[in-house]
Amino acid sequence: MDLSQLEVGQTGVVKEFTDLEMSVKLMEMGCLPGETIKVTRVAPLGDPIAITVSGYQLSLRKLEASTIILQ
């Protein structure tokens, strides 16, 4: 299960990443293994999505979200 598959309002806990380069950026932004992520909303056209992580809101494209594997 990866982050792009979550519906709005659902939460998940980060397990690992499939893309090393992306993971470096995501971890800097507070998306670390063990962190709880909640999907807050989806953009009107279905992409990108907004998530709540580490106490703030982050938006990322679905393609980027799909590199985050959840527990």
Add this chain to the structure above:
Amino acid sequence: MKADIRVALAGNPNTGKSSLFNVLTGLNQKIGNFPGVTVDKKTGTMQLPDGRHAEVVDLPGTYSLYPKSKDESIVFSVLADKIDTARPDLVVVILDATNLKRNLLLYTQIADLKIPVIVALNMMDMARASAIQIDVEQFSKKLGVPVVPMAVRKGEGIAELKQAIAYANKIALQPDSIDVNVFAPELIGQISDELQVDNPYLALQLAHQHEHLRYLTNEQSDRIETLEQEHSFHSQKAQAAETVARYNFINDLLYDTVKTPEAAQHETFSNKIDHILTHKLWGFVIFMAILLFIFQSIFAWSSYPMDLIETLFVLAEDAMRNIIPEGPLASLLIDGVLAGLSGVLVFIPQIAILFAFISILEDTGYMSRVTFMMDKLMRKVGLNGKSVVPLIGGFACAVPSIMGTRTIENWKDRMITIMVTPLVACSARLPVYTLLIALVVPDRSVWGIFNMQGLVLTAIYVFSLVSAIIVAFVLKFILKVRERGYFIMELPVYRMPRWKNVAFAMYDRSKAFVIQAGKVIIAVSIVLWVLASYGPGDRFEQIEQKYSSAEYKKTNTQEDIDRIIASEKLENSYAGMLGHTIEPVIKPLGYDWKIGIAIITSFAAREVFVGTMATIYSVEGDTDNIQSVQEKMASARNPQTGLPVFNLASAFSLMMFYAFAMQCASTVATVYRETKSWKWPAIQFAYMTVLAYGVAFITYQLLK
């Protein structure tokens, strides 16, 4: 004034860093360049409580010392560069108290470089409102650095921060947040030895970033590369491990010092706004309404100050004509320099208004929502969600819009936006279009409600946006990407705009525009003035002589003679000769040499077309007197065929030429300023001219 101490401001975006910079330095700031890179460097001076002066550098906002964009790469090079004069004695790291966890990552990185640090704990008021409890004393103790609680918007903590800067240590006292040696022990050791680096984290950073650091010699950089291969150093893996270690440190730190309630209150309030502003339907409706409002305001609010500026220039012109004796000098200063200057300064109101809006949209956090909503749509054509605002602003003027593309972090997206923005029908094209439409499109109603001329004008505006999108789509496949595109973007909580920042943005951008674009536009105006005022040999004298005979004076008034002389002089000037020279080239587009001159002079600015037409057809009155220009143009005949010069085919061909050609010295100058190279304005100029010629040719040949 020599500064006693150099202070750098560092922090995440949206932490109030710019506000703090403005509060600390006031109007004592200037924008320069970081050496060798295309990033603006904002510096200012402030007086400390003990009377000393500090130079403050506002570093670009970043989430980490590992850069994601060119702007961000500055931060580490400034902090690490031992030779550079910009290297600060002290770094003030601004942290958002409502979002400490992510903010602390950058802090731990800077602190580990062992530069003296002060923490400015901003947004304490918001933290209190959200019931976030921070034990500042304990926090400061654990970090080992001074921590100043602040609320910059409300002016809280400013005096305390100045005091802390005055008392700051000259050497760094903070303990290591993490043990960086574990990530690459041998490599760090060897780099430290060979390059005489006394700090292990600096050595590790050199291993990561040596390729981008200007102050390393090529030998040093190559040596680091060799060492990396010897020790099979993997930059990204090491970065990942470092980030995890830093967050472990941060989590421990926050566990002891900060208590956060389950859901912060402002967060939910922000969410409520987002439900409406990013709503599937209302989100777009509201966005369109905001754009319409901005667009309208730029037109409506700027007309009065623009008229005022023009009036002032008329007064200045009168004054100068009285002071300076008539002759080449007066003509150069008045018709060349002053005319050029007025062409630049008249844009200031539009620039200031557009930037006020952009700054409000950014400050409130709405801009990131626009990006969020539009990204998918814009990405399809090679643009970015953030390209929307510059493109729409292009309807007013490309100059401020191109300056506004700085909000686009991705290099390729920003370049494409810059390249296509001048295609959007700007206000300078309006006089050209209205003149030509009035000439060839009948003024009658269509289906009872629409005016045909209005419909044509609307169609041209829509067409301009469509062509910008098509060109963007093509460029998407041509431009090579230098950096991988990301859309990992913070959606900051909604906040009230800071009016001081809005005022600063208006001031900054207007000033930058006047200084940078002004130089070029004045130079171009002078060149055009010379071309239009002088001719080869004694042609001008001959014209003067021809009309000074008594015969002419009898049949014509002096005014008529002056006009005829001016018109004939123009034909025989260098500009006129250029017009004749290019006539064979523009003939397939349906233009004669007179239109050729107008096209050449229009390369200074599009609206010059009307003025040049006025001069060529020697019309009485000024350029605003479009009616008479129109009448003259309508009666203009081709001497060979006897047919009107301006017919449907040639007028539409001309409008298409003006739609695509890069006839704006201010825009060229601005693109140069924004890209800091002549390559991009040259490419832009070339592709737009080719496109203009092609489309105008097709239009003429089809309608002929």
